[in-house]
Amino acid sequence: MTKHQRTVFYLSDRTGITAETLGHSLLTQFDGIQWEIISVPFLDDIEKAKVVSVQINQVADREGNRPLVFSTLLNPEVLEVIKQSNCRIFDFFETFICPIEEELHQPFARMAGRSHGLQHHLSYFKRIAAINYVLAHDDGVSPKQFAEADIILVGISRSGKTPTCLYLGLQYGIAAANYPLTPDDMHTKALPPVLVNVKNKLFGLTLNVAQLHSIRSERRPNSQYASLVQCEKEIRWQESLFHECNIPYLDTTHISIEEISAIILTRRGLRRQLYG
Amino acid sequence: MTKHQRTVFYLSDRTGITAETLGHSLLTQFDGIQWEIISVPFLDDIEKAKVVSVQINQVADREGNRPLVFSTLLNPEVLEVIKQSNCRIFDFFETFICPIEEELHQPFARMAGRSHGLQHHLSYFKRIAAINYVLAHDDGVSPKQFAEADIILVGISRSGKTPTCLYLGLQYGIAAANYPLTPDDMHTKALPPVLVNVKNKLFGLTLNVAQLHSIRSERRPNSQYASLVQCEKEIRWQESLFHECNIPYLDTTHISIEEISAIILTRRGLRRQLYG
Numbered sequence: 001m002t003k004h005q006r007t008v009f010y011l012s013d014r015t016g017i018t019a020e021t022l023g024h025s026l027l028t029q030f031d032g033i034q035w036e037i038i039s040v041p042f043l044d045d046i047e048k049a050k051v052v053s054v055q056i057n058q059v060a061d062r063e064g065n066r067p068l069v070f071s072t073l074l075n076p077e078v079l080e081v082i083k084q085s086n087c088r089i090f091d092f093f094e095t096f097i098c099p100i101e102e103e104l105h106q107p108f109a110r111m112a113g114r115s116h117g118l119q120h121h122l123s124y125f126k127r128i129a130a131i132n133y134v135l136a137h138d139d140g141v142s143p144k145q146f147a148e149a150d151i152i153l154v155g156i157s158r159s160g161k162t163p164t165c166l167y168l169g170l171q172y173g174i175a176a177a178n179y180p181l182t183p184d185d186m187h188t189k190a191l192p193p194v195l196v197n198v199k200n201k202l203f204g205l206t207l208n209v210a211q212l213h214s215i216r217s218e219r220r221p222n223s224q225y226a227s228l229v230q231c232e233k234e235i236r237w238q239e240s241l242f243h244e245c246n247i248p249y250l251d252t253t254h255i256s257i258e259e260i261s262a263i264i265l266t267r268r269g270l271r272r273q274l275y276g
Numbered sequence: 277m278t279k280h281q282r283t284v285f286y287l288s289d290r291t292g293i294t295a296e297t298l299g300h301s302l303l304t305q306f307d308g309i310q311w312e313i314i315s316v317p318f319l320d321d322i323e324k325a326k327v328v329s330v331q332i333n334q335v336a337d338r339e340g341n342r343p344l345v346f347s348t349l350l351n352p353e354v355l356e357v358i359k360q361s362n363c364r365i366f367d368f369f370e371t372f373i374c375p376i377e378e379e380l381h382q383p384f385a386r387m388a389g390r391s392h393g394l395q396h397h398l399s400y401f402k403r404i405a406a407i408n409y410v411l412a413h414d415d416g417v418s419p420k421q422f423a424e425a426d427i428i429l430v431g432i433s434r435s436g437k438t439p440t441c442l443y444l445g446l447q448y449g450i451a452a453a454n455y456p457l458t459p460d461d462m463h464t465k466a467l468p469p470v471l472v473n474v475k476n477k478l479f480g481l482t483l484n485v486a487q488l489h490s491i492r493s494e495r496r497p498n499s500q501y502a503s504l505v506q507c508e509k510e511i512r513w514q515e516s517l518f519h520e521c522n523i524p525y526l527d528t529t530h531i532s533i534e535e536i537s538a539i540i541l542t543r544r545g546l547r548r549q550l551y552g
């Protein structure tokens with residue numbers, strides 16, 4: 001079946017992150033459509049809105065379908081210009097703000113850029129400190145400072161430790177270290193000594209053999225390191241280590257970095273602090 | 277004025293990222309309220325929903341105000357249990373899915389975890405490659421490979437290059453390198469030689485003197501490096517270098533990493549690819 005194409009606009013006064021995140025989660029619920037995406041961040045005056053309006057009308061004419069427009073526009077005049085175009089508009093603020101005002105008995109501030117703005121200097125420092133911690137403790141570096149970690153991810157090479165640590169630091173301000181399990185450790189079913197005293201902070205990452213093989217083959221094609229035999233051996237060993245030592249772990253084969261991070265926070269009871 | 281407290285629940289079948297993004301962007305529009313936030317990700321069966329329902333009712337009794345609930349729940353039975361509680365519910369899918377179905381003339385898939393799931397193996401590899409690129413080219417490392425960068429951020433120490441590069445890699449799959457401008461470069465108003473051939477990829481980050489002083493003081497209190505005089509000298513020099521060499525740049529003093537990243541992508545015309 002060939003997919004048919006529809007165009008979607010993300011319009012925002014500021015970064016567009018909210019409009020994109022929300023629109024994306026709705027559109028992924030519809031199969032068989034090839035989405036052409038046009039993001040217009042920083043749409044903050046009427047002249048720019050008129051240009052976008054013309055663009056919307058051109059797309060509608062060309063495709064024979066009006067575009068979908070997801071908006072977090074706060075300026076009512078800008079929004080009005082867009083509404084005059086040939087589109088189906090979904091405005092996140094207009095939809096929800098009124099009932100929230102009613103519930104809270106107070107008007108909203110109508111200030112753009114609040115959700116991704118730099119409002120809390122303190123939380124900015126905490127976030128930067130977390131990122132620095134992650135960078136300074138990647139791949140088993142400086143294990144003496146592991147006591148300061150909020151969490152320490154463990155797993156074999158290419159199990160996804162580094163991207164997950166970075167996401168935890170950037171998105172949630174979590175001081176996440178990671179430590180690689182290597183074939184050198186495989187002679188035993190005991191934890192590497194450096195991890196023994198921080199056992200309660202450990203969380204394991206594993207994945208299936210085919211996926212590990214595929215990821216390692218990207219890095220070093222046809223190597224022993226990437227071979228199915230080696231991948232299977234390392235995975236079987238690390239999973240039995242996790243069992244033996246009672247370390248919680250997660251199979252990441254079919255999930256994204258966002259999901260891995262959210263699951264880890266939930267399972268370890270770590271407080272989520274949203275910056276993004 | 278003391279803030280009064282209200283409680284908000286973020287309920288989701290999966291990670292909760294969409295529900296949190298939605299709620300956060302709306303609630304930051306209301307001043308004078310201290311929000312107590314309770315995130316419940318992976319709320320995927322009726323038994324769990326009953327526990328949350330009890331919790332909602334307890335909060336409502338205790339605070340004398342019903343909690344606000346932002347939901348991206350897809351399971352109608354789970355949602356129904358929550359609706360029976362003493363809360364004001366804002367359900368994201370229920371609100372928007374019907375009009376989109378109508379517009380597209382097709383039903384939605386009702387599949388949890390699509391928006392942050394691992395749907396595209398190819399884009400997973402691209403994302404990991406971007407993160408690896410960022411890590412391998414932080415702080416001026418391996419400038420010989422700058423030709424492969426999508427963008428190269430330049431600026432003095434603590435101008436925010438590293439967190440911005442990481443965010444560009446993680447969130448947008450952008451191969452972002454960065455190169456520090458140091459006091460050693462300050463004898464001239466010419467670009468460091470290694471940057472001359474990649475001038476069209478450069479983007480400068482600057483900030484105001486007080487903020488740089490405050491950030492550097494966190495790192496090395498009372499040092500010459502953190503002194504107001506030194507901060508001012510370096511900022512003045514780098515801004516005149518950006519002018520002289522016609523390098524686009526941004527004052528990041530009052531904006532977040534998310535905003536810096538979105539502005540850079542827009543101003544350099546880089547294609548945004550959303551993963552989060």
